[in-house]
Amino acid sequence: MSKYTRVRGTQDFLPERAELLHFINESAVSFFENYGYRLIITPTFENSELFKRSVGESTDIIQKEMYEFKDKGGRDLALRPEGTASVVRAYIENNLGELPKPVKLIYVSQMFRYERPQAGRYREFWQIGAEAIGSPDPALDAEVIELCLNFLNSLAVKDLKLIINSMGCRNCRPGYIKVLKKFLSEKEALFCKTCSQRIEQNPLRVFDCKQKECQKVLSEAPKISDYICEEDKEHFEEVKIYLKTLNVEFVIDPHLVRGFDYYTRTAFEITLSSLGSQDAIAGGGRYDYLIKDYGGPDEPAIGFAFGTERIMLAFENQNITVFTEPEPDVFVAWVEEAQKSDALRISAMLREKHLRVSMAFDSRKLKSQLKLADKLNANTALIVGEEEIKSGKYTFKDLESAKQEKLTIEEVVNKFKDNK
Ligand SMILES: [Zn+2]
Ligand SMILES: [Zn+2]
Numbered sequence: 001m002s003k004y005t006r007v008r009g010t011q012d013f014l015p016e017r018a019e020l021l022h023f024i025n026e027s028a029v030s031f032f033e034n035y036g037y038r039l040i041i042t043p044t045f046e047n048s049e050l051f052k053r054s055v056g057e058s059t060d061i062i063q064k065e066m067y068e069f070k071d072k073g074g075r076d077l078a079l080r081p082e083g084t085a086s087v088v089r090a091y092i093e094n095n096l097g098e099l100p101k102p103v104k105l106i107y108v109s110q111m112f113r114y115e116r117p118q119a120g121r122y123r124e125f126w127q128i129g130a131e132a133i134g135s136p137d138p139a140l141d142a143e144v145i146e147l148c149l150n151f152l153n154s155l156a157v158k159d160l161k162l163i164i165n166s167m168g169c170r171n172c173r174p175g176y177i178k179v180l181k182k183f184l185s186e187k188e189a190l191f192c193k194t195c196s197q198r199i200e201q202n203p204l205r206v207f208d209c210k211q212k213e214c215q216k217v218l219s220e221a222p223k224i225s226d227y228i229c230e231e232d233k234e235h236f237e238e239v240k241i242y243l244k245t246l247n248v249e250f251v252i253d254p255h256l257v258r259g260f261d262y263y264t265r266t267a268f269e270i271t272l273s274s275l276g277s278q279d280a281i282a283g284g285g286r287y288d289y290l291i292k293d294y295g296g297p298d299e300p301a302i303g304f305a306f307g308t309e310r311i312m313l314a315f316e317n318q319n320i321t322v323f324t325e326p327e328p329d330v331f332v333a334w335v336e337e338a339q340k341s342d343a344l345r346i347s348a349m350l351r352e353k354h355l356r357v358s359m360a361f362d363s364r365k366l367k368s369q370l371k372l373a374d375k376l377n378a379n380t381a382l383i384v385g386e387e388e389i390k391s392g393k394y395t396f397k398d399l400e401s402a403k404q405e406k407l408t409i410e411e412v413v414n415k416f417k418d419n420k
Helices: 015-033 048-055 060-065 084-093 138-154 173-186 193-201 203-208 212-218 230-245 308-317 337-352 366-375 386-391 409-417
Strands: 045-047 068-070 076-079 103-112 124-133 160-166 264-272 280-286 301-307 330-334 357-359 380-384 394-398 404-407
Touching (some): 015 103, 015 124, 015 138, 045 048, 045 084, 084 103, 084 301, 124 138, 124 308, 138 160, 138 230, 138 264, 138 280, 138 301, 160 230, 173 193, 173 203, 193 203, 203 212, 230 264, 301 308, 330 337, 330 366, 337 380, 337 409, 366 380, 394 409, 404 409
Parallel strands (some): 330 357
Antiparallel strands (some): 045 076, 068 076, 103 124, 124 301, 160 264, 264 280, 280 301, 380 394, 394 404
């Protein structure tokens, strides 16, 4: 047993999973590029204040889940629990508002939250997120939602459901919260402990509860859609029309209210029935005030994020395999120790020609080297002996048919040219 184990809620990505993660991340960057998004990388940690301001002091993320620490200089820092705050900070700090609008950015990074670990949920986890800054146009909302859905479709993730709602704006939402609070307070006895705590502090968060009893009471709760102002209603109507134009199917959930304080107007989630109760795979919405709140220009914006591990879980549940173990094209074997350095050199030459090459190390007999080639599922072996070096013609063996011939290095490379 090793003296050390990984920290609870963290994960080692062993080669197969690491390659899958890499594949999903790379696919996202190139897929999003078609919509005009460009990659941004921000620091892993920021001033804690940045997140408290955006996500909201009374949210679980800030109160219970954020990794906060003081550095040796006494700064209050936090590992980022989400991506939008950092992107917006970078947008303002680097004057990205000077670029043509909307400015479209994608990030692919680890996030950190001290949550209860469960299937597909980790304390250090990956997110793919997109932010489109600088336009209030409902057509942009539709484009962003379609991108989110279309990317998942491109990965062949099935059983996706899009849920949308409008969360109103700063003028109309307080009115709704008042009515909601009244409703919830009257029924407080029917709610679980967490919910009854939330009623006073952050009533919108009561909707996050997954308990059946709470959900039952909530189904009768006042709907935000009945309280949003005319402008928000109009915006939402247009979003729906544009989504129809794009042939995007959606369901309206009048109780969908996203977890962060900064959301306004359009909110959406994509759920996956196969993931069970924790079924949201992606979510996002408008955040029209955040940039101004951070001291930047008055620019509306919209964004979303995927939980990458949730996508990976969906892959596993659907038995989607993206990768098979890469097998060597050629296994270079040496007859005696004296030819090991030639084998090393020839391997390098073949790799320069873009072949996948392995060779044996340590002291081994030729027979045991060929056994190793078999274990690695190598297709062919190139045998380097004294005679071969003298003649410049090597024994090239097809490991499946066991047929062998004498070939120069150039001839070996040509063998693979057709299928490369
Ligand atoms: Zn409003
Ligand atoms: Zn509850």
